[in-house]
Amino acid sequence: xxxxRTPLGRARGMxxxxxxxxxxxxxxxxxxxxxxxxVWALAASLQMAHGDFDSAARWLASPVNAALAALLAFAAFWxxxxxxxxxxxxxxxxxxTKTVLLVGNVFICWLGGALTILAILKVALTSVAIST
Amino acid sequence: MADASRAIRPRPKSxxxxxGGAIWRWHxxxxxxxxxxxxxxxxxxxALIFMLWALSLASGAGAYGRFTQIIGSPPGKVVLFxxxxxxxxxxxxxxxxxxxxAGVGFQPKTASTTAWLVIAIAxxxxxxxxxxxxxxxxx
Numbered sequence: 001x002x003x004x005r006t007p008l009g010r011a012r013g014m015x016x017x018x019x020x021x022x023x024x025x026x027x028x029x030x031x032x033x034x035x036x037x038x039v040w041a042l043a044a045s046l047q048m049a050h051g052d053f054d055s056a057a058r059w060l061a062s063p064v065n066a067a068l069a070a071l072l073a074f075a076a077f078w079x080x081x082x083x084x085x086x087x088x089x090x091x092x093x094x095x096x097t098k099t100v101l102l103v104g105n106v107f108i109c110w111l112g113g114a115l116t117i118l119a120i121l122k123v124a125l126t127s128v129a130i131s132t
Numbered sequence: 133m134a135d136a137s138r139a140i141r142p143r144p145k146s147x148x149x150x151x152g153g154a155i156w157r158w159h160x161x162x163x164x165x166x167x168x169x170x171x172x173x174x175x176x177x178x179a180l181i182f183m184l185w186a187l188s189l190a191s192g193a194g195a196y197g198r199f200t201q202i203i204g205s206p207p208g209k210v211v212l213f214x215x216x217x218x219x220x221x222x223x224x225x226x227x228x229x230x231x232x233x234a235g236v237g238f239q240p241k242t243a244s245t246t247a248w249l250v251i252a253i254a255x256x257x258x259x260x261x262x263x264x265x266x267x268x269x270x271x
Contacts, residue, residue, distance in 0.1 A: 028233060031226050038223055042216075042261065050270035053193040060189065073186070076179050083172045112183050119186035 023082055030079035037072040057123055066124035070117045077113030081105060161240075164247035168225045171218040178215040209271070216261055221254035 044065070048056055060066055084105045092098040181203070188199035202208050228246050231237045237246055265271055 028230065031230060035223055035227060038219060042219070046261070046264055046268070049265055050268055053189070053196040056189055056196065069186070073179075073182065076175075076182070080172070080176050080179055084176060087169060087173065112180055116179075116183040116186045119183075119190035122190040123186070 023085075027079065027082045030075045030082070033071070033075045034079055037068060037075060040068060041072055060120060060123045063124070066120055070120050073113055073116040073120065077109045077116070081109035084109075159244070160247040160251075161243050164225060164228075164250065167221060167251075168229075171222040171225075174215060174218040175222055178219065181211075181215070213258070213262065217254055217258045220257040220261075221250065224250040224253045224257075 044059070048059060051059075060069065085102060088098060088101045088105060092101060184199060188195040203212060228237065228250055231246075237243060262271075
């Protein structure tokens with residue numbers, strides 16, 4: 001039976017099979033964004049490392065910092081979902097294990113991204129009261 | 133003869149699979165590639181720590197205090213040090229990959245040189261980062 005199927009038919013469901021371009025482009029675009037955002041975040045963390053709660057909340061109350069932090073979370077969780085997917089697809093051969101890990105990876109990244117961005121927005125939108 | 137031509141030959145295998153990978157000679161470009169994936173997996177955890185930072189900040193001063201206490205403890209600092217090494221490496225080597233995507237830097241000699249370069253950048257930048265933290269009195 002397997003010999004009747006075309007090479008494309010056999011490849012379907014086993015990998016990218018003509019759907020890899022979106023993954024490739026998204027991986028690169030998020031990578032370029034993350035180069036800039038990570039450098040910004042590292043510089044900011046140097047300034048915040050010895051700060052307390054109030055200084056951190058005041059820092060995140062700035063719209064520029066809040067927007068960049070939210071974008072960092074968005075790009076990072078997207079990028080790591082794509083990267084971990086590649087690693088799972090490369091090293092896990094068993095379909096059941098691979099599927100569970102791929103779905104788990106998607107859930108972790110979406111949940112992590114949603115929680116991080118929501119937390120950032122909460123601080124950004126409520127800390128006016130804290131800073132006064 | 134007819135039988136031999138009809139028999140299905142074993143499919144060719146990737147060199148990394150043959151002999152359990154033993155036919156690969158160690159090379160810095162190989163190490164750079166493995167380190168990129170290892171650092172990426174480490175940064176997966178790093179992103180979740182970033183999430184905990186935001187969540188604790190959103191939960192109030194008490195939660196934020198507990199968060200900074202944990203990441204400021206000696207084991208927490210070891211994890212953060214490893215993460216800074218990982219982030220500097222993954223970002224530098226990521227830029228190296230972006231140059232490759234543009235078709236630049238594929239000469240074997242260039243690829244080896246840039247592999248050593250990104251490893252050196254990661255180490256130097258990590259030490260510089262923690263030196264600044266130390267001088268700030270944040271450690």
